[in-house]
Amino acid sequence: MSTMIALEGIEKVYRTDRIETVxxxxxxxxxxxxxxxxxxxPSGCGKSTLLNVIGLLDEPTKGRVQLNGSAVQSYRDxxxxxxxxxxxxxxxxxxxxxxxxxxxxxxxxxLLYRRMSGAExxxxxxxxxxxxxxTSRIHHFPSQLSGGQQQRVAISRAIVGKPRILLADEPTGxxxxxxxxxxxxxxxxxxxxxxxxxxxxxxxxxxxxxxxxTIRLFDGRQxx
Amino acid sequence: xxxxxxxxxxxxxxxxxxxxxxxxxxxCFTLVVxxxxxxxxxxxxxxxxxEVRQGRTLGMFRARMTGEHSTSTSMPGYQLIDRYAxxxxxxxxxxxxxxPQTVYSYxxxxxxxxxxxxxxxxxxxxxDFQFLEGGPFTDQDVxxxxxxxxxxxxxxxRFFGGPPAVxxxxxxxxxxxRVIGVVPDVGILRLVANGDIYAPLTTAKTDAYRRELLGxxxxxxxxxxxADFPSIKAELESRVRxxxxxxxxxxxxxxxxxxxxxFLAGNLFSGRxxxxxxxxRLWAVIIAAMLLFSTLPAVNLINxxxxxxxxxxxxxxxxxxxxxxxRTLVSQFIVExxxxxxxxxxxGFVLSAxxxxxxxxxxxxxxxxxxxxxxxxxxxxxxxxxxxxxxGVYPAWRMSRLDPVQxxxxxxx
Numbered sequence: 001m002s003t004m005i006a007l008e009g010i011e012k013v014y015r016t017d018r019i020e021t022v023x024x025x026x027x028x029x030x031x032x033x034x035x036x037x038x039x040x041x042p043s044g045c046g047k048s049t050l051l052n053v054i055g056l057l058d059e060p061t062k063g064r065v066q067l068n069g070s071a072v073q074s075y076r077d078x079x080x081x082x083x084x085x086x087x088x089x090x091x092x093x094x095x096x097x098x099x100x101x102x103x104x105x106x107x108x109x110x111l112l113y114r115r116m117s118g119a120e121x122x123x124x125x126x127x128x129x130x131x132x133x134x135t136s137r138i139h140h141f142p143s144q145l146s147g148g149q150q151q152r153v154a155i156s157r158a159i160v161g162k163p164r165i166l167l168a169d170e171p172t173g174x175x176x177x178x179x180x181x182x183x184x185x186x187x188x189x190x191x192x193x194x195x196x197x198x199x200x201x202x203x204x205x206x207x208x209x210x211x212x213x214t215i216r217l218f219d220g221r222q223x224x
Numbered sequence: 225x226x227x228x229x230x231x232x233x234x235x236x237x238x239x240x241x242x243x244x245x246x247x248x249x250x251x252c253f254t255l256v257v258x259x260x261x262x263x264x265x266x267x268x269x270x271x272x273x274x275e276v277r278q279g280r281t282l283g284m285f286r287a288r289m290t291g292e293h294s295t296s297t298s299m300p301g302y303q304l305i306d307r308y309a310x311x312x313x314x315x316x317x318x319x320x321x322x323x324p325q326t327v328y329s330y331x332x333x334x335x336x337x338x339x340x341x342x343x344x345x346x347x348x349x350x351x352d353f354q355f356l357e358g359g360p361f362t363d364q365d366v367x368x369x370x371x372x373x374x375x376x377x378x379x380x381x382r383f384f385g386g387p388p389a390v391x392x393x394x395x396x397x398x399x400x401x402r403v404i405g406v407v408p409d410v411g412i413l414r415l416v417a418n419g420d421i422y423a424p425l426t427t428a429k430t431d432a433y434r435r436e437l438l439g440x441x442x443x444x445x446x447x448x449x450x451a452d453f454p455s456i457k458a459e460l461e462s463r464v465r466x467x468x469x470x471x472x473x474x475x476x477x478x479x480x481x482x483x484x485x486x487f488l489a490g491n492l493f494s495g496r497x498x499x500x501x502x503x504x505r506l507w508a509v510i511i512a513a514m515l516l517f518s519t520l521p522a523v524n525l526i527n528x529x530x531x532x533x534x535x536x537x538x539x540x541x542x543x544x545x546x547x548x549x550x551r552t553l554v555s556q557f558i559v560e561x562x563x564x565x566x567x568x569x570x571x572g573f574v575l576s577a578x579x580x581x582x583x584x585x586x587x588x589x590x591x592x593x594x595x596x597x598x599x600x601x602x603x604x605x606x607x608x609x610x611x612x613x614x615x616g617v618y619p620a621w622r623m624s625r626l627d628p629v630q631x632x633x634x635x636x637x
Contacts, residue, residue, distance in 0.1 A: 052629050055545065057544070057545060057628045057629050057632075058628075058629050077549055077550050078549045078550075078551065081544070081547050081548060081549035081550075081552070082547065082549075084544075084545060084546065084547045085546060085547020086547070089546075090545045090546070092632065096538055096541070096542045096632060098232075098539050098542065100232060100235035100236065101231075101232065101235070105228070105231070108228070109542070109543065109546050110546040110547055112228055112548075113546070113547040113548055113549075113552060114547075118227065157546070161546075161547075
């Protein structure tokens with residue numbers, strides 16, 4: 001199976017005038033295509049930073065990032081934006097839906113940055129919402145939805161562009177356990193049906209146990 | 225994508241309503257001032273009835289005689305126009321008119337103040353007055369010194385209480401005129417066409433004007449086409465140079481053929497011994513004034529926009545995460561800002577129309593009719609777009625530079 005995510009000697013250091021904080025140090029990681037990986041560790045150990053580096057939202061201070069065999073790190077802004085748009089879907093703990101947009105308009109966001117007609121965008125967005133069982137709420141606004149429903153909208157937004165990589169940062173962190181299980185069920189379905197590679201940050205060992213592999217971080221270092 | 229931007233722009237407009245209200249007020253107020261100023265400038269300089277052929281008309285509005293120790297600047301004299309402007313190749317017609325003089329009449333014990341403008345018959349052929357009654361005076365009337373007059377509608381009302389006026393007589397400055405035509409009022413800022421009473425040149429109390437090189441007259445040179453302007457100007461310049469000067473103390477005479485705008489620029493910016501009029505300097509002053517007036521509110525709007533943007537840091541992070549490039553975000557925000565400024569512009573447009581209507585009705589500038597024609601609309605639209613870009617580009621650029629990780633945390637660094 002080909003390697004979808006490859007990190008080599010990744011280091012991330014945040015510097016201010018006075019202090020230097022090492023967020024990630026010597027991270028080496030390979031995630032094959034279609035694998036569902038969880039990342040665990042105590043707060044502040046660098047889990048989210050790792051996810052941001054993989055998702056090309058943050059640039060490592062040192063090391064190489066390869067996605068699907070391409071050394072994307074050297075890409076410029078527009079090229080990075082294109083990779084994020086085509087290859088990666090993000091799911092955030094706090095959903096990050098745009099409050100002024102309806103459910104379906106939120107889901108359409110990734111498709112806005114592709115050459116695509118409005119009708120096609122709408123069709124794909126409705127299909128993505130159908131996958132998470134939210135077609136009856138397409139004209140609602142985020143504030144009119146429960147937390148679980150908002151996260152399902154966020155998942156629809158993440159998968160609408162059919163990315164090969166899904167990065168989920170504590171996707172169940174703000175949900176009760178029943179909602180959390182529903183979300184995990186959707187993620188497993190995506191992995192199995194679409195072969196999506198999923199990297200999920202979580203604090204919950206019960207959820208980590210449901211993934212194929214768990215990477216543990218401590219003080220920015222990979223301990224397992 | 226544009227539809228999505230517009231949809232979002234509309235929603236963003238209602239989010240911090242107070243900011244939106246302040247932004248719209250700033251845009252609206254700025255545009256009202258700029259559009260009223262544009263309308264006034266348009267009223268003074270742009271072609272409009274009866275100066276419909278202004279595009280191919282050159283004027284003689286200033287003459288300057290210089291000597292070693294002194295300079296004399298004034299309007300041209302009749303002789304300068306009559307002797308040196310006529311017969312220039314490329315010129316179809318030459319008209320001469322005297323600067324309006326204030327004259328008084330008495331009717332039913334009331335004093336009526338009017339401006340009388342004395343002209344030749346060509347004046348009526350260079351300009352295109354739409355007569356409400358009768359017609360203009362003829363070459364014969366001018367040759368005979370006939371005491372006939374064309375009056376404007378307000379003067380008709382003052383003297384006769386309304387139509388008809390043709391055939392009736394009135395007294396002005398101790399002279400009796402018979403009305404042969406009535407024309408609509410022309411705004412007092414229209415130097416060439418304005419007047420209450422138009423009478424033949426030859427009804428002046430003295431014919432001394434015929435011998436004067438300088439003083440009190442304007443000339444209109446109607447060219448076959450604008451392509452003839454350079455040769456007409458050059459020919460007039462060379463002819464005027466041959467005019468015999470009234471004394472040895474004088475060494476040079478100039479009386480350029482130019483537009484009214486160039487004339488104003490010449491009065492304001494030409495040096496003592498300089499022949500050029502420097503219209504570019506007048507343009508620079510107008511543009512600089514408009515820029516200055518736009519820039520101050522634009523800076524305020526930039527600050528407001530920055531605040532609005534920072535409230536949307538998380539949205540910016542999301543958009544970046546899902547594939548928006550910096551350029552795309554700049555476009556999105558500029559569209560949003562243009563929507564805001566165009567709405568402010570539309571409000572400014574309506575308010576400008578009301579202000580101009582009030583200004584017209586006030587009679588502050590006699591006979592002036594200020595209106596939002598398509599030219600002023602064009603200026604307004606241009607100004608609104610300019611203002612939108614001016615106040616939108618920097619915040620949009622700042623927004624696009626936000627670090628997506630920080631933005632997702634809601635921070636604005």
